[in-house]
Amino acid sequence: MSFGYRSRRDGIRHLFLDNLIFEGDSHLLVTGWKSGLHRLFVRKDSWFLDDILENIEFEGTHLPKGSLRSYDNTYWEIIPGLPEPATYGEIFSAIGLGLWYWGKKQRRRYIAQQRVPSVA
Known part of the structure:
Protein backbone atom coordinates (compact mmCIF):
# COMPACT_ATOMS: atom_id res chain seq x y z
CA MET A 1 0.00 0.00 0.00
CA PRO A 83 9.30 8.39 14.48
CA GLU A 84 10.84 8.77 11.04
CA PRO A 85 14.61 9.45 10.89
CA ALA A 86 13.95 13.08 9.91
CA THR A 87 12.08 13.53 13.18
CA TYR A 88 15.18 12.43 15.09
CA GLY A 89 17.20 15.06 13.22
CA GLU A 90 14.72 17.77 14.19
CA ILE A 91 14.75 16.71 17.84
CA PHE A 92 18.55 16.56 18.07
CA SER A 93 18.88 19.90 16.25
CA ALA A 94 16.55 21.56 18.75
CA ILE A 95 18.46 20.03 21.68
CA GLY A 96 21.78 21.11 20.16
CA LEU A 97 20.60 24.70 19.68
CA GLY A 98 19.27 24.78 23.24
CA LEU A 99 22.59 23.53 24.66
CA TRP A 100 24.56 26.00 22.52
CA TYR A 101 22.44 28.91 23.79
CA TRP A 102 22.71 27.71 27.40
CA GLY A 103 26.52 27.43 27.12
CA LYS A 104 26.75 30.89 25.61
CA LYS A 105 24.67 32.30 28.47
CA GLN A 106 26.86 30.52 31.04
CA ARG A 107 30.04 31.95 29.49
CA ARG A 108 28.60 35.48 29.60
CA ARG A 109 27.66 35.02 33.25
CA TYR A 110 31.16 33.73 34.10
CA ILE A 111 32.84 36.68 32.33
CA ALA A 112 30.53 39.16 34.08
CA GLN A 113 31.43 37.66 37.48
CA GLN A 114 35.14 37.99 36.73
CA ARG A 115 34.80 41.72 35.94
CA VAL A 116 33.04 42.64 39.18
CA PRO A 117 35.64 43.75 41.74
CA SER A 118 35.31 41.96 45.03
CA VAL A 119 34.62 44.13 48.06
CA ALA A 120 36.57 43.09 51.17
Missing part, protein backbone atom coordinates in the same frame (compact mmCIF):
# COMPACT_ATOMS: atom_id res chain seq x y z
CA SER A 2 1.40 3.38 -0.91
CA PHE A 3 0.44 6.78 0.48
CA GLY A 4 2.57 8.48 -2.17
CA TYR A 5 -0.08 10.57 -3.89
CA ARG A 6 -2.53 13.22 -2.72
CA SER A 7 -6.19 12.37 -2.54
CA ARG A 8 -7.57 15.60 -1.08
CA ARG A 9 -6.80 19.26 -1.44
CA ASP A 10 -4.96 19.46 1.91
CA GLY A 11 -2.93 16.32 1.13
CA ILE A 12 -4.27 14.34 4.10
CA ARG A 13 -5.18 10.79 3.22
CA HIS A 14 -7.28 8.43 5.34
CA LEU A 15 -7.58 4.69 4.85
CA PHE A 16 -10.23 2.83 6.85
CA LEU A 17 -9.96 -0.97 7.03
CA ASP A 18 -12.87 -3.01 8.32
CA ASN A 19 -10.96 -6.26 8.69
CA LEU A 20 -7.42 -7.10 7.69
CA ILE A 21 -6.37 -10.75 7.78
CA PHE A 22 -2.85 -12.05 7.14
CA GLU A 23 -2.23 -15.62 6.04
CA GLY A 24 1.05 -17.42 6.64
CA ASP A 25 4.08 -15.15 6.80
CA SER A 26 2.59 -12.34 4.69
CA HIS A 27 2.88 -8.71 5.78
CA LEU A 28 1.81 -5.23 4.73
CA LEU A 29 4.48 -2.67 3.80
CA VAL A 30 3.24 0.92 4.00
CA THR A 31 5.35 3.19 1.77
CA GLY A 32 5.33 6.93 1.26
CA TRP A 33 4.14 7.43 4.84
CA LYS A 34 4.20 11.02 6.10
CA SER A 35 3.33 11.44 9.75
CA GLY A 36 0.48 13.92 10.13
CA LEU A 37 -0.55 13.66 6.47
CA HIS A 38 -1.46 9.98 6.24
CA ARG A 39 -3.68 8.06 8.59
CA LEU A 40 -4.45 4.34 8.72
CA PHE A 41 -7.46 3.02 10.65
CA VAL A 42 -8.78 -0.44 11.55
CA ARG A 43 -12.10 -1.34 13.19
CA LYS A 44 -11.97 -1.97 16.92
CA ASP A 45 -13.88 -5.23 16.50
CA SER A 46 -11.40 -6.60 13.90
CA TRP A 47 -10.29 -10.19 14.22
CA PHE A 48 -6.67 -10.95 15.10
CA LEU A 49 -5.80 -7.34 15.96
CA ASP A 50 -2.46 -8.34 17.54
CA ASP A 51 -1.48 -10.22 14.36
CA ILE A 52 -2.28 -7.13 12.32
CA LEU A 53 0.15 -5.01 14.33
CA GLU A 54 2.90 -7.62 14.08
CA ASN A 55 2.58 -7.80 10.28
CA ILE A 56 2.44 -4.11 9.35
CA GLU A 57 5.71 -2.38 8.51
CA PHE A 58 6.02 1.36 7.95
CA GLU A 59 8.82 2.20 5.52
CA GLY A 60 11.38 4.54 7.10
CA THR A 61 10.84 3.40 10.69
CA HIS A 62 13.11 1.16 12.72
CA LEU A 63 10.48 -1.16 14.16
CA PRO A 64 8.03 -3.06 11.97
CA LYS A 65 5.40 -3.14 14.71
CA GLY A 66 2.89 -0.32 14.85
CA SER A 67 0.81 0.73 17.81
CA LEU A 68 -2.83 1.66 18.31
CA ARG A 69 -4.37 4.98 19.26
CA SER A 70 -8.11 5.38 19.79
CA TYR A 71 -9.76 7.42 17.02
CA ASP A 72 -13.47 7.09 17.81
CA ASN A 73 -15.90 4.44 19.09
CA THR A 74 -15.49 2.35 15.95
CA TYR A 75 -11.85 2.67 14.77
CA TRP A 76 -8.30 2.46 16.07
CA GLU A 77 -5.61 4.52 14.35
CA ILE A 78 -2.51 2.50 13.52
CA ILE A 79 0.65 4.57 13.97
CA PRO A 80 4.31 3.67 13.43
CA GLY A 81 6.19 2.42 16.47
CA LEU A 82 9.00 4.97 16.12
Whole structure:
Protein backbone atom coordinates (compact mmCIF):
# COMPACT_ATOMS: atom_id res chain seq x y z
CA MET A 1 0.00 0.00 0.00
CA SER A 2 1.40 3.38 -0.91
CA PHE A 3 0.44 6.78 0.48
CA GLY A 4 2.57 8.48 -2.17
CA TYR A 5 -0.08 10.57 -3.89
CA ARG A 6 -2.53 13.22 -2.72
CA SER A 7 -6.19 12.37 -2.54
CA ARG A 8 -7.57 15.60 -1.08
CA ARG A 9 -6.80 19.26 -1.44
CA ASP A 10 -4.96 19.46 1.91
CA GLY A 11 -2.93 16.32 1.13
CA ILE A 12 -4.27 14.34 4.10
CA ARG A 13 -5.18 10.79 3.22
CA HIS A 14 -7.28 8.43 5.34
CA LEU A 15 -7.58 4.69 4.85
CA PHE A 16 -10.23 2.83 6.85
CA LEU A 17 -9.96 -0.97 7.03
CA ASP A 18 -12.87 -3.01 8.32
CA ASN A 19 -10.96 -6.26 8.69
CA LEU A 20 -7.42 -7.10 7.69
CA ILE A 21 -6.37 -10.75 7.78
CA PHE A 22 -2.85 -12.05 7.14
CA GLU A 23 -2.23 -15.62 6.04
CA GLY A 24 1.05 -17.42 6.64
CA ASP A 25 4.08 -15.15 6.80
CA SER A 26 2.59 -12.34 4.69
CA HIS A 27 2.88 -8.71 5.78
CA LEU A 28 1.81 -5.23 4.73
CA LEU A 29 4.48 -2.67 3.80
CA VAL A 30 3.24 0.92 4.00
CA THR A 31 5.35 3.19 1.77
CA GLY A 32 5.33 6.93 1.26
CA TRP A 33 4.14 7.43 4.84
CA LYS A 34 4.20 11.02 6.10
CA SER A 35 3.33 11.44 9.75
CA GLY A 36 0.48 13.92 10.13
CA LEU A 37 -0.55 13.66 6.47
CA HIS A 38 -1.46 9.98 6.24
CA ARG A 39 -3.68 8.06 8.59
CA LEU A 40 -4.45 4.34 8.72
CA PHE A 41 -7.46 3.02 10.65
CA VAL A 42 -8.78 -0.44 11.55
CA ARG A 43 -12.10 -1.34 13.19
CA LYS A 44 -11.97 -1.97 16.92
CA ASP A 45 -13.88 -5.23 16.50
CA SER A 46 -11.40 -6.60 13.90
CA TRP A 47 -10.29 -10.19 14.22
CA PHE A 48 -6.67 -10.95 15.10
CA LEU A 49 -5.80 -7.34 15.96
CA ASP A 50 -2.46 -8.34 17.54
CA ASP A 51 -1.48 -10.22 14.36
CA ILE A 52 -2.28 -7.13 12.32
CA LEU A 53 0.15 -5.01 14.33
CA GLU A 54 2.90 -7.62 14.08
CA ASN A 55 2.58 -7.80 10.28
CA ILE A 56 2.44 -4.11 9.35
CA GLU A 57 5.71 -2.38 8.51
CA PHE A 58 6.02 1.36 7.95
CA GLU A 59 8.82 2.20 5.52
CA GLY A 60 11.38 4.54 7.10
CA THR A 61 10.84 3.40 10.69
CA HIS A 62 13.11 1.16 12.72
CA LEU A 63 10.48 -1.16 14.16
CA PRO A 64 8.03 -3.06 11.97
CA LYS A 65 5.40 -3.14 14.71
CA GLY A 66 2.89 -0.32 14.85
CA SER A 67 0.81 0.73 17.81
CA LEU A 68 -2.83 1.66 18.31
CA ARG A 69 -4.37 4.98 19.26
CA SER A 70 -8.11 5.38 19.79
CA TYR A 71 -9.76 7.42 17.02
CA ASP A 72 -13.47 7.09 17.81
CA ASN A 73 -15.90 4.44 19.09
CA THR A 74 -15.49 2.35 15.95
CA TYR A 75 -11.85 2.67 14.77
CA TRP A 76 -8.30 2.46 16.07
CA GLU A 77 -5.61 4.52 14.35
CA ILE A 78 -2.51 2.50 13.52
CA ILE A 79 0.65 4.57 13.97
CA PRO A 80 4.31 3.67 13.43
CA GLY A 81 6.19 2.42 16.47
CA LEU A 82 9.00 4.97 16.12
CA PRO A 83 9.30 8.39 14.48
CA GLU A 84 10.84 8.77 11.04
CA PRO A 85 14.61 9.45 10.89
CA ALA A 86 13.95 13.08 9.91
CA THR A 87 12.08 13.53 13.18
CA TYR A 88 15.18 12.43 15.09
CA GLY A 89 17.20 15.06 13.22
CA GLU A 90 14.72 17.77 14.19
CA ILE A 91 14.75 16.71 17.84
CA PHE A 92 18.55 16.56 18.07
CA SER A 93 18.88 19.90 16.25
CA ALA A 94 16.55 21.56 18.75
CA ILE A 95 18.46 20.03 21.68
CA GLY A 96 21.78 21.11 20.16
CA LEU A 97 20.60 24.70 19.68
CA GLY A 98 19.27 24.78 23.24
CA LEU A 99 22.59 23.53 24.66
CA TRP A 100 24.56 26.00 22.52
CA TYR A 101 22.44 28.91 23.79
CA TRP A 102 22.71 27.71 27.40
CA GLY A 103 26.52 27.43 27.12
CA LYS A 104 26.75 30.89 25.61
CA LYS A 105 24.67 32.30 28.47
CA GLN A 106 26.86 30.52 31.04
CA ARG A 107 30.04 31.95 29.49
CA ARG A 108 28.60 35.48 29.60
CA ARG A 109 27.66 35.02 33.25
CA TYR A 110 31.16 33.73 34.10
CA ILE A 111 32.84 36.68 32.33
CA ALA A 112 30.53 39.16 34.08
CA GLN A 113 31.43 37.66 37.48
CA GLN A 114 35.14 37.99 36.73
CA ARG A 115 34.80 41.72 35.94
CA VAL A 116 33.04 42.64 39.18
CA PRO A 117 35.64 43.75 41.74
CA SER A 118 35.31 41.96 45.03
CA VAL A 119 34.62 44.13 48.06
CA ALA A 120 36.57 43.09 51.17
